[in-house]
Amino acid sequence: MVNGTNKKRVVIKIGSSSLTSLHGEISRRKLEKLVDEIVRIKDDGHEVLLVSSGAVAAGYRKLGCLTRPDSLPEKQAAASVGQGLLMESYSDLFLSHGYIGSQILITRSDFSDENRYNNARNTINVLLERGIIPIVNENDTITIDRLKFGDNDTLSAKVAGLVDADDLIILSDIDGLYDADPRKNKDAKLLDTVHEITPEIEAAAGDPGSDVGTGGMKSKIDAFKIAMASGISSFLGKASEKSVVYDAVYRKAKGTYFEPEPDQENLNQKKQWIAFNSGPEGKVTVDHQAREIIVEQRDNLLPVNVHHVSGRFSKGAVVRIHDLDGEEIGLGVVNYSSDQMKKMISLTDNELESYDMAAIESKDLVCHLEVKLPVGV
Known part of the structure; x- marks a missing residue:
């Protein structure tokens, strides 16, 4: 049992290939292994949230399909069947150990709306x-492709940020991150610890490793980017390894640990939402002087610095900030609508003061940079 100072909040993500049999149905043996390890973590006094794939893989045979369906309606119907089977199995196993599991089905739009995002955070907290174990999955039954998270790797990282997790553990059918694709290069070496996602690491990310799941190493790298930017320690390991989840919490498991640099500036809750969930509504292009002001001096954006405005947005919207070369500087929150900004940048200095003297006197700025270098996920 840990004391209060060592208590951790742990998010665990497991993929479809790690939960189902070769025939595509739920593997009771694999579920029991996972639940037993989560129970050990809970018995030690830690909080655990599970992000679980497997609904489609668990349901498509019950739907009458011999292979995993390709069409969206069949996938969603399979998820409708499989999600209930998955939750029933989890609930029975956790209850046998004296713990309660709860189901949370979410969509990307739940995260892109700040009020719903905060409500989800409060509920999960x-x-x-x-002492309940939330079991999170994307609501595959109703979500259309353009509104999906894309995979549960990305979802798990965003959930970890949402709940201020200490650890994110991603389980897969591979035993960690290698410096090259181990399926193609027998000399590939397992990386024990990663402090920065470099271009070389991204280049080494391979294609999906399983016909059952949807996420590959690329999606996991994207997830670790999000987690590390949020100051969350992460782990990638093989789900079939004995005690991999329990050992990962105590930094004893075989796999790759992704550790943020101790001196890095972590994104707070507001900035996490802006960077990873907000869905920017427009673009503001600034001159070269403004780039230096907002990046190097960390100052805010004045009307005179705005060169061009794209898209339609209201006051308070999140926008992308680009320089004249087209490079993205970061994400910001605007103090004016797109129509107001377009009018303001067309005025002379004298006309601008007449247009909004109160704002100028109160130093109400056009836009303030919230996230300097957003993760490209």
């Missing part, structure tokens, strides 16, 4: 504080 209550569940965790009451």
